[in-house]
Amino acid sequence: MTKKRVATVWLDGCSGCHMSFLDIDHRLLDLADAIDLVYSPLVDFKDFPDDVDVTLVEGAISSEEDLEKIQRIRSKTKVLVSLGDCAVTGNVPSLRNPVGVGPILQRVYLDEHPLGAAPDQVVPKLLPAVRPVHSVVQVDVYVPGCPPSADTIFHVVSELVAGRIPDLTDRTRFGA
Amino acid sequence: MSRVVTLKIDDRDVSGRDDETVLEVARENGIDMPTLCQVDGLSSVGACRLCLVEVKGVPKLLPACTTYVTEGMEVWTSTERINRYRRQIVELLFSEGNHICAVCVSNGHCELQNLAIRLGIQHIDYPYRYPKATVDASHERFGFDGNRCVLCTRCVRVCDEIEGAHTWDVKGRGINSQVITDLDQPWGESPTCTSCGKCVNICPTGALFEKGKSVAEMTKRGEFLPYLTTMRGKKQR
Ligand code: SF4
Ligand code: SF4
Numbered sequence: 001m002t003k004k005r006v007a008t009v010w011l012d013g014c015s016g017c018h019m020s021f022l023d024i025d026h027r028l029l030d031l032a033d034a035i036d037l038v039y040s041p042l043v044d045f046k047d048f049p050d051d052v053d054v055t056l057v058e059g060a061i062s063s064e065e066d067l068e069k070i071q072r073i074r075s076k077t078k079v080l081v082s083l084g085d086c087a088v089t090g091n092v093p094s095l096r097n098p099v100g101v102g103p104i105l106q107r108v109y110l111d112e113h114p115l116g117a118a119p120d121q122v123v124p125k126l127l128p129a130v131r132p133v134h135s136v137v138q139v140d141v142y143v144p145g146c147p148p149s150a151d152t153i154f155h156v157v158s159e160l161v162a163g164r165i166p167d168l169t170d171r172t173r174f175g176a
Numbered sequence: 177m178s179r180v181v182t183l184k185i186d187d188r189d190v191s192g193r194d195d196e197t198v199l200e201v202a203r204e205n206g207i208d209m210p211t212l213c214q215v216d217g218l219s220s221v222g223a224c225r226l227c228l229v230e231v232k233g234v235p236k237l238l239p240a241c242t243t244y245v246t247e248g249m250e251v252w253t254s255t256e257r258i259n260r261y262r263r264q265i266v267e268l269l270f271s272e273g274n275h276i277c278a279v280c281v282s283n284g285h286c287e288l289q290n291l292a293i294r295l296g297i298q299h300i301d302y303p304y305r306y307p308k309a310t311v312d313a314s315h316e317r318f319g320f321d322g323n324r325c326v327l328c329t330r331c332v333r334v335c336d337e338i339e340g341a342h343t344w345d346v347k348g349r350g351i352n353s354q355v356i357t358d359l360d361q362p363w364g365e366s367p368t369c370t371s372c373g374k375c376v377n378i379c380p381t382g383a384l385f386e387k388g389k390s391v392a393e394m395t396k397r398g399e400f401l402p403y404l405t406t407m408r409g410k411k412q413r
């Protein structure tokens with residue numbers, strides 16, 4: 001059996017979904033036989049490769065960099081999975097949306113701490129609103145949860161590796 | 177005097193009294209459908225439209241919670257069209273407010289979340305509105321977070337019909353509607369609120385909560401309502 005080429009990416013999230021992924025423990029060994037992890041914060045590849053079978057996306061789209069990355073990733077991925085509430089709904093990062101970028105930077109960098117000014121170099125520019133992944137690119141599988149449980153993630157990955165679209169009825173929910 | 181009528185719900189022959197709603201007769205016969213604004217023991221207002229059903233000979237969909245049964249009626253409670261609308265309604269509720277379940281007091285005990293599960297909603301197709309909503313923490317024991325209010329008006333009705341205080345009401349129209357206390361004054365300064373907590377316990381979401389509860393800690397105790405209504409005797413319709 002040829003191994004599935006799997007990638008994971010970490011956009012605007014807390015890395016909790018990746019932690020939950022690692023939480024599948026010894027079952028990682030079963031997965032390791034079936035997949036090639038071709039890109040991930042867990043491994044050391046610098047560039048997102050071509051021809052990826054499955055990409056799990058943790059995190060919302062918050063900055064210009066996130067937006068640029070997700071578009072590139074979408075164009076190189078067959079099955080794109082929104083993993084976790086930040087990717088699926090915007091979740092905690094989107095708490096800033098009703099406030100707006102200007103006031104939030106003002107509050108964090110000027111009012112609360114004497115940091116002088118909000119950074120305008122090196123760190124990516126924030127988008128006016130944090131958005132769920134599917135509002136900017138097409139998403140094929142949604143896995144809500146904050147984070148989705150290790151069992152849910154194992155189920156999702158095993159199904160996708162077997163070439164099936166996972167059925168998540170009764171397995172997870174927003175905020176789970 | 178009420179009369180007994182016979183009708184068909186989901187192609188099953190059932191009977192009920194003509195002072196009963198389609199929802200009541202359906203549930204008596206083990207046919208359930210999702211509801212949100214309706215609670216046993218309060219008047220029904222047909223606000224959320226989740227209980228919409230198809231009735232033979234009626235071109236529009238009718239809310240089962242405010243439609244009375246009639247002789248010979250034929251009702252369908254779960255057609256493909258209805259189920260599609262129900263999913264849309266719940267998705268719209270999510271997109272309309274700011275529901276960040278992961279940090280909500282009601283996470284895991286929320287009727288809106290449960291509806292999403294029941295209807296198989298795993299993402300929201302509509303664009304989110306991210307409204308700037310009010311939070312009122314002025315009451316000594318309770319809080320209101322408008323980010324999570326679904327405008328079911330359960331709080332308004334329980335406060336008026338059961339507690340008799342009528343502290344809660346609705347201001348504005350359409351998408352600008354909001355629940356308010358008294359004449360849109362801070363809850364903590366309300367001269368009418370008796371601090372009984374009925375609104376908090378009947379609210380289906382994390383919009384009304386007890387102070388001091390953290391994420392996922394707010395469980396509602398709505399059981400008081402059927403008790404009270406039974407103790408006070410059935411109200412005349
Ligand atoms: S009220 Fe319910 S749906 Fe809204 S954020 Fe809280 S748990 Fe989620
Ligand atoms: S505060 Fe709660 S009970 Fe009142 S209208 Fe909003 S969601 Fe319904």
Ligand code: FES
Pocket residue numbers: 210211212213214221222223224225226227228239240241242
């Ligand atoms: S439950 Fe009937 S309209 Fe809300």
